[in-house]
Amino acid sequence: MTCKEAEAMITAYMEDALEIPELRSFVRHIDECPDCRDELEVRFLVYKGLQRLEEGEAFDLKHELDIKLAHTRGVVAIAYRVKIALVITGIVLSLVLVGVVLGILVL
Numbered sequence: 001m002t003c004k005e006a007e008a009m010i011t012a013y014m015e016d017a018l019e020i021p022e023l024r025s026f027v028r029h030i031d032e033c034p035d036c037r038d039e040l041e042v043r044f045l046v047y048k049g050l051q052r053l054e055e056g057e058a059f060d061l062k063h064e065l066d067i068k069l070a071h072t073r074g075v076v077a078i079a080y081r082v083k084i085a086l087v088i089t090g091i092v093l094s095l096v097l098v099g100v101v102l103g104i105l106v107l
C-alpha cells in the first residue's frame, strides 16, 4: 500500500468502514510508516476531539488510538487464522477426496 492509499483510508478507518483485507493492509502500512502514523494520529485527534468537546468529556485520545489499533491487529490476526484454517481444511478435504477416488479406482 502506498502512503496516498493509506491516507485516503484514514476517514473510513475511523468510521469502522473498512473490510478485513483493507484493514490488514492499512494497519500494516501504519505500523511501518511513521509519516502515515503521524497523519492518522492528527486526524484521529481532530475527529475524536471534536466529538468529545461536544460531549464535554475528559479524554486521552492518543491512548484511545493505541487501543483502536491494537484491537484492529487482533481482528486482522483472527481473520487471518480463520483463513489459514479454511485453506488447510480445503487441502485435507482434497487429499481425502483424492484418496477416495484412488481407492475406488484400485478396487
Ligand SMILES: [Zn+2]
Residues within 6 Å of the ligand: 002, 003, 004, 006, 029, 033, 035, 036, 037
Ligand atoms: Zn505511509
